[in-house]
Amino acid sequence: MSNTQTLSNTETDSLNNSYFIKACRGEPVKKIPIWLMRQAGRYLPEYQKVRKGVTFLELCRSPELATEATVSAQERLNVDAAIIFSDILVPLVPMGLDLDFHEQKGPVISNPIRLPNDLERLSFDKITDKCPFLFEAIKQTRKRLQNHIPLIGFAGAPFTLASYMIEGKSSKNFIATKILMHDYPEAWHTLMTHLSDVLITYLNKQIEAGCQAVQLFDSWVGQCCRNTFLEKVAPYTKKIISGLTKNVPVIYFGTHTSHLIDDMITCGETVIGIDTQTDIAKVMSKYKGNIAFQGNFDPILLFASKKTIIETTTNLLNNVGHIPGYIFNLGHGILPETPVDHVLTLIDTINDWSASHL
Numbered sequence: 273m274s275n276t277q278t279l280s281n282t283e284t285d286s287l288n289n290s291y292f293i294k295a296c297r298g299e300p301v302k303k304i305p306i307w308l309m310r311q312a313g314r315y316l317p318e319y320q321k322v323r324k325g326v327t328f329l330e331l332c333r334s335p336e337l338a339t340e341a342t343v344s345a346q347e348r349l350n351v352d353a354a355i356i357f358s359d360i361l362v363p364l365v366p367m368g369l370d371l372d373f374h375e376q377k378g379p380v381i382s383n384p385i386r387l388p389n390d391l392e393r394l395s396f397d398k399i400t401d402k403c404p405f406l407f408e409a410i411k412q413t414r415k416r417l418q419n420h421i422p423l424i425g426f427a428g429a430p431f432t433l434a435s436y437m438i439e440g441k442s443s444k445n446f447i448a449t450k451i452l453m454h455d456y457p458e459a460w461h462t463l464m465t466h467l468s469d470v471l472i473t474y475l476n477k478q479i480e481a482g483c484q485a486v487q488l489f490d491s492w493v494g495q496c497c498r499n500t501f502l503e504k505v506a507p508y509t510k511k512i513i514s515g516l517t518k519n520v521p522v523i524y525f526g527t528h529t530s531h532l533i534d535d536m537i538t539c540g541e542t543v544i545g546i547d548t549q550t551d552i553a554k555v556m557s558k559y560k561g562n563i564a565f566q567g568n569f570d571p572i573l574l575f576a577s578k579k580t581i582i583e584t585t586t587n588l589l590n591n592v593g594h595i596p597g598y599i600f601n602l603g604h605g606i607l608p609e610t611p612v613d614h615v616l617t618l619i620d621t622i623n624d625w626s627a628s629h630l
Contacts, residue, residue, distance in 0.1 A: 279414075286419040287484050292353040293422055296485060296521035296542050298564050298597035303626040304589065305352040306619055307424070309525075310605030312345035312357050315612060319345065328373040329365075332358050335408040342409070342423075343416045348612075349619060353422045353485070356410055356478070360428030360489050361436060363474055366402035368394045369437060377441065384440035386448055388459035396466040400477050407481040414482030422485055425478030429490035429524070430467040430512070431505045437463075446495050453504055464508045472515035479517045487523040487545070488512065493536075494528030494547075501532050506539060513540040523566055527604055537563055548603025553591040556598070564597035569618070571602045574610045578617045585621040593629060 279287070287293060291305035312319055322341045323331055331337050338357040346354040361379050365371050370382040385391060400407075414423055428436075436442075438449045453460045475486045488509065496505055513522050524536060525545025533555055537544050544559075546552045546567030556565050573584055592598050600622050606615065 283419045287422055290352065290420050290422050292599065293484060293521065295597055295599045296523075296564050298561065300596045302630050303352075304593055304598065304600050304622050304630070306600045306622050307351045307353040307355060308349070308606055308615070309355075309602055311349060311351060311355065312341045313606055314608035315606055315610040315615070316345060316348060317612070318348055328359070329362075329371070332362055333405045335405050335412055338405070338409040339412040339416060342413045346417065346421060349615065351619065353424055354413065354417055355424040355426060355487070356406070356413060356483065358406055358409070358426070360426070360433065360491075362406065363399050363403060363427070363470060364433065364437060366399050367396060367437075367470075379436065379441065381436060381440040384448070385437050385463075386452065388452075388456050391459060391463060394466075396470055399470045400473050403474070407477055410478055410481035410483055423483050424485050424487055424523075425475060425481075425483035426487040426489060427471050427475050427478075429488045429493065429526075430464050430471065430508045431496070432490050432492045432526075433467055433471075434460075434463055435492045435495075443492075446492065449495075453500070457504075460504060464504070468508045468511045468515075471512050475512070476515075476517055479520050483520075485521040485523065485542075486516065487525060488541070490524065490526035490529075493526040494530075494532065496532070498531055498535065501535060506535060509536075509539045521564075525566070543597075543599065545601065546603065550603075552588075556592050556595050560595050560597065564599065565592070565595075566599040566601045568603040569600070571604055571606055571610070574606070574614045574618065576614075578614060581614055581617050582621050585618055586625060589622065589625045589629070593625060 291301045291303050294301050295305045319341055322337050341357040342354050361371055373379050417423060435446055435449045438452055516522060521542040523543040523545055524539055524541035527547045528549060529547055530550045533550060537559060543564040543566050546565060548568055548570045552568045569588060
């Protein structure tokens with residue numbers, strides 16, 4: 273680990289031999305490692321308690337509150353890794369974008385970029401120096417987590433960040449993004465290059481602060497056709513991954529990416545995150561031994577009966593659980609209304625399966 277200078281040899285050994293890190297390396301494990309995207313979220317009473325009286329951005333900017341949200345979720349669920357509480361859009365604020373989070377609308381940027389000249393009002397200089405709260409939260413969280421629980425850092429991948437910067441909010445069609453991408457290729461290249469450089473430093477500083485792995489969230493990359501991905505997205509993703517601290521696992525995840533998985537796997541990540549719509553068994557059969565895999569339980573099924581949760585989880589594990597290098601996760605994040613006891617049923621089912629099959 274790159275941050276071993278801050279950890280004892282015993283702590284480092286414990287983390288290196290954790291179920292999650294071993295699975296990232298493609299090694300056999302005696303228990304399927306589990307963590308869940310948005311595991312520290314609105315569905316948890318512990319999160320609601322931490323969130324009370326502060327805005328979402330205030331929560332992200334408070335090392336103490338972010339630490340509490342991260343650790344309390346890991347402890348409540350008893351999962352095999354924690355992910356630092358933050359948001360992929362946090363580094364956009366010091367770039368000069370006016371970001372707010374609305375309970376119903378989600379993130380909204382009031383001054384999006386639409387034309388090449390708009391790039392001139394952005395700053396990409398020393399962005400990480402303007403996010404000290406994140407790295408302090410990582411340091412505090414690492415101290416509070418048990419020695420065998422890895423901490424995952426993360427960032428939005430450049431395409432997804434650029435989409436938010438251009439659209440100003442979530443989008444169904446990404447019209448403005450595709451106009452800038454195709455009508456103004458030089459501006460697109462400039463933006464993606466700046467974002468890539470920022471993200472390399474941003475993620476490496478998370479690793480330096482105490483993260484044992486990082487995930488690149490490319491939530492909207494499935495909106496690209498294959499040729500667009502190869503020409504206008506993949507080179508920047510590859511640049512980021514190649515620039516990160518060596519021997520630290522990197523997870524690359526996107527949604528609606530069935531048509532891109534073969535090309536995403538060539539970007540250099542350690543683990544490929546598989547969304548709900550993709551046949552994970554087919555992908556794992558094709559690439560086992562070359563890369564590790566994460567996913568792809570449908571988070572909507574957590575609203576179904578516990579019987580259904582047990583059956584569908586067991587079916588997924590029967591298909592892929594015996595293949596080394598598998599990490600259980602969802603095909604996207606937990607939804608806010610998800611019943612906590614259903615999440616606990618999911619986790620119990622995975623652990624019971626591991627005990628009887630591994």
